[in-house]
Amino acid sequence: MRTNESLNLVEVDENGVATDFRADVLQGLSEPQKAIPARWFYDDIGSELFEDITQLPEYYPTRAETEILSSCGAEFRERIGEGRAVVEFGSGSSVKAPLLLDAIAPAAYVPLDIAGDFLRASAEALAAKFPTLPVHPVEADFMRKVELPEAVSHLPKLGFFPGSTIGNMVARTATDLLRTMRATLGEGSQLLIGMDLIKDPAVLEAAYDDAAGVTARFNCNLAARINRELGGTIPLDALRHVARWNDDYARIEMHLEATRDIAFQVAGRRFTMREGETIHTENSHKFSRRSSTLLLLAGGWTPARRWTDAEDRFSMILADATVPRSAP
Template sequence: MAAEQGLSLVDLDRDGVDTAFREDVLQGLSEPQKAIPARWFYDDEGSELFEEITRLPEYYPTRAETEILTDRCDEFRTMIGGGRAVVEFGSGSSVKTPLLLNCIDPAAYVPLDIAGDFLRSSADALSAKFPGLPVYPVEADFVRKVELPIEVTAMPKLGFFPGSTIGNMVARTAVDLLRTMRATLGEGSQLLIGMDLVKDQAILEAAYDDAAGVTARFNLNLAHRINRELNGTIPIDALRHVARWNDAYSRIEMHLEALRPIEFGVSGHRFSMGEGDTIHTENSHKFSRRSGTTLLLAGGWTPRQRWTDREERFSLILADATVPRSAP
C-alpha cells in the first residue's frame, strides 16, 4: 500500500521557493558572522547526502542509536505500548524508523519534513515495508506548530526525533522547538529523542569531516541550493568545508570558509567575504545526562527513561509531555 499523498504546509512564493528559506538566507548573510540555519541543508540532494553520511565508518551516531533501538526493543514496547500515532520530525531513516515501528505496533505513522520529494519517497518506501500501516506524510517546517492529519487527531501520539538533531540548535531555539513539538503532539503525548554525548574531540571531529569528503559535499550543497533556488552567484570553488570542536559551547561547528576574497549575489542582494571569513552552517551540541535533562524540562517534557549504547556514545530518552502546574 502506498503512502497517502499527504499535506503540504510550506509557504512558497510565485517562483516556488520556500519564503522562509529566502528570509533566513538573506538575514543570515547580512550578519557580521554569516550564518544559515542547519535545517536548510535538507533539500532532496541534502537529504540523500545525509543518508550517505549515516553509513560512513566515522559517523558513529547512527550505529549507536540503531544498537539501542535493537537491544531495547522489549523495553520500548512495554513503556510506549501499541496504538499510538508515531509522528516523526524528519522524513524517516531507512534503518531506525522501521526498528521502532516493529517494536511498538503503532496505529499510524506521520513523517514531517520540508523536503517534499524526499519525504514522499521515504513514506512510500516505508509503506512497502509496513503494508498494513496508515502513513500520512506532511510537508511542513516543524519548527512551527503543525496541524496533523485529521485521521490521527484522536490517537495518542509518540513523537520521534532521532539522530540528535536537537543538537543542531542553540539552547534557546532547542527549547522553542521542544515546546512546539509538545503543541503539535498535544496532551498525553510522549517523545523519543536522540541526544549525542560528549566524547573525545578526535572522534567528534572525524565524524563531521570524513575522509571520503561526503560531509564536505553535504555542507557545500547548501551553497549550491542557494545558487539554484535564490538566483545566487556564490563561487563554490572558493569555499571549503571546515569542522571544529568548540569546547566552550560543547559543540562541533561546521563552516564554509572563503579561500579568497569573494563577492556574490543572492535574490538581488550583494554580499562579500574576505579570505578566511566563514558562513556558519551547523552546530552539533553534545550533551551530558544533566544538560539533556535540563533541556527537555525547559521544553515541556519530563524524562521517563534513558538508554545508551554499550560504549556510551549516544543516548535515547523517552519523555512524557509535562502536565502544566500553576506552582512548583
C-alpha cells in the same frame, strides 16, 4: 492503507522558492558572523547526501542509535505501549523508523518533513515494509506547530526525533522546538529523542569531516542550493568545508570558509567575504545527562527513561509531556 497529505505546506513564492529560506539566507549573510540555519541543508540533494553520511565509518551516531533501537525493543514496547500514532519529526532513515515500528506495534505512522520528494519516497518505502500500517506523510516545517491528519487525531501520540537533530540548535531554539512538538502532539503524548554524548574531540571532528569528503559535499550543497534557488553567484570553488570542536559550547561547528576574497549576489543583493571569513552552517551540540535533562524540562518534557549504546557514545531518551501546573 496509506494516504498522502499536503497539509501545512511550506510557504513558497511564485517561483516555488521557500520564502523563509530566502529570508534566512539574506539575513544570515548580512550578519557580522555570517550564518544560515542548518535546516536548509535538507533539500532533496542534501537529504540524500545526509543518508550517505550515516553510512560512513567515521559517523558513529547512526550505528550507536540503531544499536539501541535494535537491542531495547522489548523495553520500548513496555514503556510506550501499543496503539500510538508515531509522529516522526523529519522523514528520517529507512533503518531507524522500522526498528521502532516493529517494536511497539503502532496504530499509524506520520512522517513530517520539509523536503517533499524525499518525504514521499521515504513514506512509500516504509509503507511497502508495513502494508497494514496506515502511513500519513505530511509536508511541513515542523519548527512550527503542525496540524496532524484527522485520521490520527483520536490516537495517543509518540513523537520520534532520532539522530540528535536537536543538537543542531542553540538552547533557545531547541527549547522552542520542544515546546512546539508538545503542542503538535498534544496532552498525554510521549517523545523518544536521540541526543549525542560528549566524547573525545578527535572522534567528533572525524565524524563531521570524513576522509571521503561526503560531509564536505553536504555542507557545500547549501551554497549550491542558494545559487540554484535564489539566483546566487557564489563561487563554489572558493569555499571549503571546516569542522571544529568548540569546547566552551560543547559543540561541533561546521563552516564554509572563503579561500580567497570573493564578491557575489543572492536574490539581487550583493555580499562579500574576505579570505578566511566563514559562513557558520551548523552546530552539533553534545550532551551530558544533566544538560539533556535540563533542556527537556525547559521544553515541556519530563524524562522517564534513557538508554545508551554499549560504548556510551549516544543516548535515547523517552520523555512524557509535562502536565502544566496551575498557578498557586
